[in-house]
Amino acid sequence: MVSAIFLALAVTQAATQHLSLFAAGSLKAALSQVSQDYCAAYGTPLATHFGASGLLRERIEAGDTAHVFASANMRHPMTLESAGKGGPVALFARNRLCALARPEVTVSTETLLDVMLDDGIRLGTSTPKADPSGDYAFGLFDKSGHADALRAKALQLTGGQDSARPPDERNTYAWVLDSDQADVFLTYSTNAVLAQNELPELQIVQVPDALTVGADYGLIVLDDAPPEAWKFAMHILSPAGQAVLTDYGFDAPALPKGD
Template identity: 65%
Template sequence: MWARILGAGIMALGVGTAQAEEVTLYAAGSLKAALGEVAEDFSERQGLTVVTQFGPSGLMRERIEAGEAAQVFASANMRHPALLEAAGHGGPVTLFARNKLCALAAPGLAVTPETLLEVMLREEVTLGTSTPKADPSGDYAFALFEKTDQAESLKEKSRQLTGGAASAKAPGGRNTYAWVVDSGQADLFLTYCTNAVLAKKEVADLQIVQIPEALAVGADYGLILLDEAAPGAAALADYILSEPGQAVLAQYGFETVNAR
């Protein structure tokens, strides 16, 4: 799609151009493992260097607005790339993957999908989320709260432990969500199911609790090609939507869209 817009596709990249070109990808932190692999695959296929930056989507959007030279932005929601498009920073915005929330629970915490709301409300249970506005995961968690009759209580008791500009960083090499729960900062943490799976790989005793249907919140991920992006950036955006790119996303637990 973007390759056609720029009049240059993956096959149109000359060898000399490909060798000299560098593509910059900014993406949501929840995409680090999956899009990191997609970027490596693309680099091997095309001979292009892909420089990646991962972090909370809202903060990444602010960095782009402040003038950082991103060429492709992959957000954990549609809103942040839509704001960039509306401000004239690029476009169009395209849905490229979906995710959903799960609860990551400490070992030994008695909780099931059926008792999740009750457990979240218990005074002795520390409930963690990411930071709304800065990180879409926090927005999705607060949207989940709004589906209950105790939304304000849940918002007040929840601790925004990740995704903010001032949030504590996990020690080097640690999965952020495994560290937050394993270190006792939260007994129960609402995050993407893909994040929860990676956290459990690091700390096997952590529990992944599915969100009951009545409280379920879906996450739509949006992709935008930014202004003055090189042909290689358009090719990368198309590759993320291609069958090989979508297959990698699926391997990491994302729900994919129709591959190109």
């Protein structure tokens, strides 16, 4: 009788256990929607935590409870896999860099590199190593032929442990430009769209083909996660989950192609 009671309690606890999703800040809008859809469909409570992927990986390594980790690169989840903390790692989304510019800046795709090199232009990026967006921006610098000059002038304004935080409900990148911290900011195309939704006067400038840097996003289920974590990961990779990602501007590699 006692054993039956304990078994029933264990089943109830497993059924009500909150899943914990750690995910890149650039995924906040899309995976919040995916999470809501999943909870509505399956009734599984799910707690979400968004931030710079490198800092989230450090939290997981330090012992924070994460069942699913969705990173803005493949390296951070693969680091966890190599350390025996989970796996395998799946590619679930792609993004790309663009430039976000204040309205008074005269800039186009063709002139973007010259504008970034201009001594009178404050160039913002996220923080390399802590946030993959910063790593991708520095990768763009490496392709430009002016890596040293661009690295030297880049203002690492977001994604770091000590980066200033925007007010609640403000888009980080719209706030950075609106508060006059930078003139041009390199970020993901998906982030730029959300920033422009908040401040329509901001300019989105596509990167020249020669400087294009793509971003591969990796997904991992951590060891000791409940079985529901695998179900949620599969939901992200399902046509329904992938369709939400495309709605928010991501390329979804697992979305079936049309016949």
